Amino acid sequence: MQLTAVNIYSFSLSTPANCRAAPRWAGAWLGAAAAAASCGSTEEPCTGGVWCRLCTALSSASPPEMLRGKRVIVTGASSGIGEQMAYHLARMGAHVLLTARTEAKLQKVVDKCLDLGAASARYVSGSMESTAFAEEVVKEAENTWGGLDMLILNHIGHSFFDFFNGDVDHVRKLMETNFLSYVAMTVSALPMLKESEGSIVVVSSVSGKVASPFTAPYSATKFALEGFFSSLRHELIIENVNVSVTLCILGYINTESAVRAVSHVIKEAPAPKEECALEIIRSGALRQRELHYPASTVTPILLLRDFAPEFLDGLIRSNMRVENIKRAPPPQGSGH
């Protein structure tokens, strides 16, 4: 197969699919896709190497069959990237369990998923500020399906794009919503994921690798995800547990909430949420270690972080219209 010269993955340093670790259900699709791609790789069985031609070819294939009939939880699915992931999974014929706070929005997304061909679609509404709710969602999957193949952790609580105003309660709340609930859902889901040799997909951000101004609490929650889930990945491998952990490092994406929060400050154009959602699903299904999306901006940023951090810091600030930030007042009693 001729690999296209300019391909999102050719710029990406993320590890491609690790064929050795692919579970039974992934193997079926990997085999079909390999045949379709006529890769002819001499590297089979895959060594897991970054430049394995078979893996690179597979990364360019579309993943519909792989998710057919699989049982997938998507959090933060009432809008933005989570909503788009729900639609892609529905088109692929997966069973989806969606969650967020707003019931009316979730009902609409579920209806559309059913129209698009989901094997089944349902929702549970509630707030991820509480770890009890996080556990309840996983319980719902267990009661409904008796198992789980993929856990996509995507929701975030509301945050501000502004100078940090000293609001410690906001930081605590955001840590609970954006980080602790991810841990709680993972702990509850692990027995089912071990059984199915399934996947955990964690939606993070460039903010979880490189700090920029105006995102202090949000960035802290995303750095926490990297620490926790990268450590967990090690432990799963050490214990020969075949559950993959994919960390998705996203740049600026054109969701309504993101554009509303930053378009007056960030100069670059956002990447499309539909493609972003598909790349997240693909990276999870292919059990990639990390996804960088859009690779053309995320990968250079991560390279500069290690080789020219001060230059990168300057670049980040110069890419913002700082004069457009309207400082919010400090919270009462913060001493500011």
Ligand SMILES: NC(=O)C1=CN([C@@H]2O[C@H](COP(=O)(O)OP(=O)(O)OC[C@H]3O[C@@H](n4cnc5c(N)ncnc54)[C@H](OP(=O)(O)O)[C@@H]3O)[C@@H](O)[C@H]2O)C=CC1
């Ligand atoms: N858009 C971007 O530019 C980028 C996004 N990302 C990441 O992508 C992911 C999705 O972002 P995006 O689609 O833009 O976000 P959206 O704001 O569009 O969606 C957030 C989702 O989380 C839900 N949510 C909000 N608060 C809570 C809560 N307390 N409990 C449970 N669910 C909640 C929302 O629904 P509801 O309000 O109904 O609860 C909604 O479904 C996030 O992890 C984000 O960090 C990373 C980098 C860039």
Ligand SMILES: C[C@H](CCC(=O)O)[C@H]1CC[C@H]2[C@@H]3C(=O)C[C@@H]4C[C@H](O)CC[C@]4(C)[C@H]3CC[C@]12C
């Ligand atoms: C403030 C936004 C959340 C708005 C809300 O809660 O309603 C943030 C959600 C995603 C953030 C962006 C992101 O994660 C990618 C970039 C990371 C850089 O470090 C800063 C710019 C980002 C575009 C960042 C900006 C804030 C968000 C849109």
